[in-house]
Amino acid sequence: MKDSLEAMKALIEQINRHNYAYYTLDKPDISDAEWDKLYDRLAAMERETGIVLPNSPTQRVGDQLLKGFDEHKHRARLWSLDKAQNHEDLMLWYxxxxxxxxxxxxxxxxxxxxxxxxxxxxxxxxxxxxxxxxxxxxxxxxxxxxxxxxxxxxxxxxxxxxxxxxxxxxxxxxxxxxxxxxxxxxxxxxxxxxxxxxxxxxxxxxxxxxxxxxxxxxxxxxxxxxxxxxxxxxxxxxxxxxxxxxxxxxxxxxxxxxxxxxxxxxxxxxxxxxxxxxxxxxxxxxxxxxxxxxxxxxxxxxxxxxxxxxxxxxxFEAEEAVTTLLSVSWEVGRTGKITPVAKVEPVDIAGVTVQNCTLNNIGDIERKNLKHALGSQVYIRRSNDVIPELLGKVTEEADGQEIVYPEHCPSCGSQLELKGAHLFCLNRLECRPQLIGRITHFASRDAMDIETFSIMTAEQLYQELGVRDPADLYQLQFDDLVKLERFGDKKASNLLAAFEKSKHCDLASFLFALGIPNTGKTTTKVLADHYRSLQKLMEATPEELVTLNDIGGIVADSIVSFFRDPVMQDSIERLLQAGVNPVSDDAPVIMNADNPFFGKTVVLTGTLTTMSRDDAGKKLESMGAKITGSVSKKTDIVIAGESAGSKLKKAQELGIRIIDNEQELLQLMGEA
Structure with missing residues (x-):
């Protein structure tokens, strides 16, 4: 047996040496037939002895079907890379x-x-x-x-x-x-x-x-x-x-x-x-x-x-190609917005086959002269991993078939309404894509962060358990879930535990989870920080809201309309009754007349080296600053870290005070 083991080790080393020459150096030193003989001899010895060494080439076949992927924590972090799109960016880095x-x-x-x-x-x-x-x-x-x-x-x-x-x-x-x-x-x-x-x-x-x-x-x-x-x-x-x-x-x-x-x-x-x-x-x-x-x-x-x-x-810069526009379909989002998606004749761009392209709305179609473009040649562009964009027609003539704008929802058949450049389905109670989208958004990481939840889960719960609203999630029982396909005891228990865990949430995340139209994470945080109470926010008027940073008349009206909607009021009430408890993180504000940031509207841009932007923002908020995401005439201070871009440029144009020295920032914050 010892002789056989040594012979197997020697054979493995020999095969691995040939593999290295063939697969790594691209310089094969024996023929395929000779390699096959060595491999077959090793496989025969393994069968005879019943021993398979861990480094044996026979273990590369992959016969065993796996049940799932295990998490692996890297010993050293794998970093992303900052990007340079042109020589100017390269020189900035240098x-x-x-x-x-x-x-x-x-x-x-x-x-x-x-x-x-x-x-x-x-x-x-x-x-x-x-x-x-x-x-x-x-x-x-x-x-x-x-x-x-x-x-x-x-x-x-x-x-x-x-x-x-x-x-x-x-x-x-x-x-x-x-x-x-x-x-x-x-x-x-x-x-x-x-x-x-x-x-x-x-x-x-x-x-x-x-x-x-x-x-x-x-x-x-x-x-x-x-x-x-x-x-x-x-x-x-x-x-x-x-x-x-x-x-x-x-x-x-x-x-x-x-x-x-x-x-x-x-x-x-x-x-x-x-x-x-x-x-x-x-x-x-x-x-x-x-x-x-x-x-x-x-x-x-x-x-x-x-x-x-x-x-x-x-x-590499974005690559463009010419192809034929075949059709335009219309997809329904969670807010009821109807988005056109263009299908084109498949074309290869930088090794990737493209057949679907972005079209934002009706205004986008009109602006790019695509209203009469079906069957015509069009320009498309793919930039890195971004979804390909349809740029416009190759010719100016209206030589193609007309893109017909829908009058009824492609999912539920309801009459559509045009708001600005967008079409909307107003059937929030029965339109399947809206309901599934709303539930999926509610459970997402930046919202209620319900672990193991996915759009497939939302679709399954909608179809088989009649879940139509985020509040329905908290009424589900173990016996409901365990009978579903792909749901065993463990998965059902884990999902229920995730629902329970999500009940204890911060107010900003809860507001984002509700999916208030025209609001994102920045706006919902502004609302949470200012009102610090769900009830007070629900009673807010448009006149109050427009006094807050980043909230104009359209956004203020969206917020008020949302909280006045009986459907949304009922959903929120059911969530609260189920035990969902959104609380505000009451950070102590440093009330100091000498504090240079107190009462100031501050924008953070670029990369800070001594702390993260989130940490800097929290510190500034604790000093009474109002952190906002965009630069305007209302902005008092812009803090610019490395790779600051358009926000820094706009601040310079408006003559806004800029802090681009981190040592100065730390001194003003009392950290140096």
Missing amino acids: NRVQKLVNEYNNQHPDDQLPQPSFVIELKFDGLTLNLTYDQGVLVQAATRGNGTVGEGILAQVRTIRSIPMEIPYREGVIEIQGEGIMNLSVLEQYNKTAAEPLKNARNAAAGALRNLNPKITASRKLNAYFYNVGYTDGLAFSDHREMVEFLRNNRFKVSPYVHFYDSIEEVARELDQVTSMRHTFDFLIDGLVVKVNDMRTREVLGYTDKFPRWAVAFK
């Missing part, structure tokens, strides 16, 4: 880097940072992977998730043959980050025989890696490239070049394009060069990533609350 390096060098004459040099890498358009190796063995693989917690997809990742299941580095735990992709040539070959052809490479890769059947993942023959060591027990690198060499030496597939430059001018020229050749790669990229090369400089530059200051993503 100037911030240079400024911080100069400041550090001025303060540390005996510990100078080198002048910034840079590395450019491709920004792969797939699914981010975070691999965990312990003593050289792959023990976990996870999606990015929210950057802190992702989903464990080890079984799926093991099917990717370019990913090593063992690496030479065996000193503790290490996390390696990269991107799972499907090569375009592989997608083309797959679709030749697929019963259901895949639309595009990005969705194909993401769908395969988040599929509970690893056999499907294996069938798509995914690939993966790696670009970062996110966490180690003590390993350190002097620069990015050294880290890339470490990845290569440990059998990871590194991007075929990693270039180093000493000046930002060289970087800018190279970005233009790669942008012009983006479609020559056998995989999708949606931009490039520029990073500071020196690791010590990265440590000094650090992070904002969202991004590393030492890296930026240079995103």
Whole structure:
């Protein structure tokens, strides 16, 4: 048995070596037939001995159907990247880097940072992977998730043959980050025989890696490239070049394009060069990533609350295409608003097949000269991950069929009403999409945050248990839920517990959950902070409301009409009777005549480095400031952090006081 075990280990090492040459280096050193013989011999030995070693290539097949994804907490956070859309944005990022390096060098004459040099890498358009190796063995693989917690997809990742299941580095735990992709040539070959052809490479890769059947993942023959060591027990690198060499030496597939430059001018020229050749790669990229090369400089530059200051993503500009407008359908939203959605002849833009495009309302159709455009050629644009937008007709002539505006609701058949540029269905009691949308919004994370709830849940409860209003949710019983399809004891109990937990909520979230027309999170927070009582708000008049920040006549009328509506009054009363208890967070206001923020209307914009914008806003509110989301003549102060944009520009145009020095802000807040 010992001899057999050693023979199996030697065979596994031999096969893994050939796999590395084939899948990672793209330099096969034996024929497929020879590889098959080695694999078959190993499989036969495993059957004879009954032993399957963890790193065996036979474990990449993915035979076992999984029940679900487990959460995985990353040892090191996976950061998002700030974006640069053009050379001007790139230079703004570079100037911030240079400024911080100069400041550090001025303060540390005996510990100078080198002048910034840079590395450019491709920004792969797939699914981010975070691999965990312990003593050289792959023990976990996870999606990015929210950057802190992702989903464990080890079984799926093991099917990717370019990913090593063992690496030479065996000193503790290490996390390696990269991107799972499907090569375009592989997608083309797959679709030749697929019963259901895949639309595009990005969705194909993401769908395969988040599929509970690893056999499907294996069938798509995914690939993966790696670009970062996110966490180690003590390993350190002097620069990015050294880290890339470490990845290569440990059998990871590194991007075929990693270039180093000493000046930002060289970087800018190279970005233009790669942008012009983006479609020559056998995989999708949606931009490039520029990073500071020196690791010590990265440590000094650090992070904002969202991004590393030492890296930026240079995103490709939106791409346009010409296609044919086939039809326009009309969808009903939770407020009764009817939104047109254009269907076009499928067209490929940057590797993504587009067939549905945004049309905002009737005014949008008229403004873009699309009223007589059915069957005509139109321009469409896709910008990064944004839903494609229909820009207008190719010709000015009215040479197509007319887009007919509906007179009745496409769902319930009620007469529609035109308000401004939008059509509305006023049947709030019986229109299915409105009711399901309202219930789904009520349960969403920024509203009542009812865990495990989804639009599918709302549809099922509507269809099978007659749930028509958010208040109906709190009347559901265990016996009601457990008899539903896909509901077992655990799911029913968890949902009831989530309902119970949601009863204790803050007033701002409750107001947002109600879905008051023309109000968002900022407005409902203003209302909650001012009235601090649901009853007082329900009794408010339009004249009172327009005195508050960000609330004009239209919004004030919407709020008053909402709370005067008998249907809404009944719903709110039923929610309160069910035990929902919205309370205001009474933050103590510092009543100090010398306080520079007391009674001032303040706008926060950009990224603060010493605290988050939310924390700064709460502190300012506790000092008596009124925080608002937009700049107007009523604004007293604008606090501008890094990457402040249009709000800062408007404040400058209006001559509003601007605080763009965080040290000054901290002193005024009494924090310095």
